[in-house]
Amino acid sequence: xxxxxxxxxxxxxxxxxxxxxxxxxxxxxxxxxxxxxxxxxxxxxxxxxxxxxxxxxxxxxxxxxxxxxxxxxxxxxxxxxxxxxxxxxxxxxxxxxxxxxxxxxxxxxxxx
Amino acid sequence: xxxxxxxxxxxxxxxxxxxxxxxxxxxxxxxxxxxxxxxxxxxxxxxxxxxxxxxxxxxxxxxxxxxxxxxxxxxxxxxxxxxxxxxxxxxxxxxxxxxxxxxxxxxxxxxxx
Numbered sequence: 001x002x003x004x005x006x007x008x009x010x011x012x013x014x015x016x017x018x019x020x021x022x023x024x025x026x027x028x029x030x031x032x033x034x035x036x037x038x039x040x041x042x043x044x045x046x047x048x049x050x051x052x053x054x055x056x057x058x059x060x061x062x063x064x065x066x067x068x069x070x071x072x073x074x075x076x077x078x079x080x081x082x083x084x085x086x087x088x089x090x091x092x093x094x095x096x097x098x099x100x101x102x103x104x105x106x107x108x109x110x111x112x
Numbered sequence: 113x114x115x116x117x118x119x120x121x122x123x124x125x126x127x128x129x130x131x132x133x134x135x136x137x138x139x140x141x142x143x144x145x146x147x148x149x150x151x152x153x154x155x156x157x158x159x160x161x162x163x164x165x166x167x168x169x170x171x172x173x174x175x176x177x178x179x180x181x182x183x184x185x186x187x188x189x190x191x192x193x194x195x196x197x198x199x200x201x202x203x204x205x206x207x208x209x210x211x212x213x214x215x216x217x218x219x220x221x222x223x224x225x
Contacts, residue, residue, distance in 0.1 A: 004155075006155075040217075041217070042116075042214075042215045042216065042217050042218075043202070043213075043215040045212060045213070048212065056212065090155055090156065092156075099144040099146075099206035099207060099212075099213065100144075100146070100158070100161060100206075101158075101206075101213060102158070103148075103155040103156040103157070104155050105154055105155040106153075106154070106155045108153065
């Protein structure tokens with residue numbers, strides 16, 4: 001099994017829908033991250049969790065709500081999204097404050 | 113604030129030719145530097161990393177990179193490109209605080225026959 005697994009791989013949702021992205025890491029790491037990758041823009045860090053506590057929130061709109069129930073799982077709950085939220089959402093993990101991050105395959109989100 | 117510049121948006125290389133992708137960074141202290149590769153529709157795979165020590169680092173798939181502090185650069189090289197190397201390459205700089213990596217905008221590598 002791969003180190004960081006994201007589901008679903010593809011998601012199409014309407015602006016009034018509620019959906020969740022899931023990330024699971026099998027590397028024994030204790031920090032997890034959500035990144036957003038939009039066309040023509042650099043990867044943007046959205047949230048950082050360390051030991052299930054949120055340590056960083058980069059001014060992300062409240063329509064994105066993260067959840068980290070344990071050090072192996074990370075969710076991103078989505079509601080009332082906008083078309084400009086369409087992007088590839090990447091989950092990553094690392095060990096503590098060590099900077100090397102391991103990424104999942106991503107979820108391609110399309111908001112219609 | 114840290115930043116990364118990848119000046120080339122696209123590069124086309126003939127199969128079997130050598131490759132160099134440029135990366136310049138801005139960071140106040142000794143940086144942690146990374147190169148990642150992303151195939152279409154996929155996540156990011158770590159190619160190599162520099163933390164300290166020898167400034168020439170070897171990575172997977174035959175890639176290497178050289179850290180040059182005086183030029184604030186961390187260029188990626190490969191002596192002979194294969195068609196399977198066609199992908200997007202990202203340079204990143206990080207610190208020791210919860211892997212808050214800053215990425216460049218990426219360079220798309222196209223490999224011609």
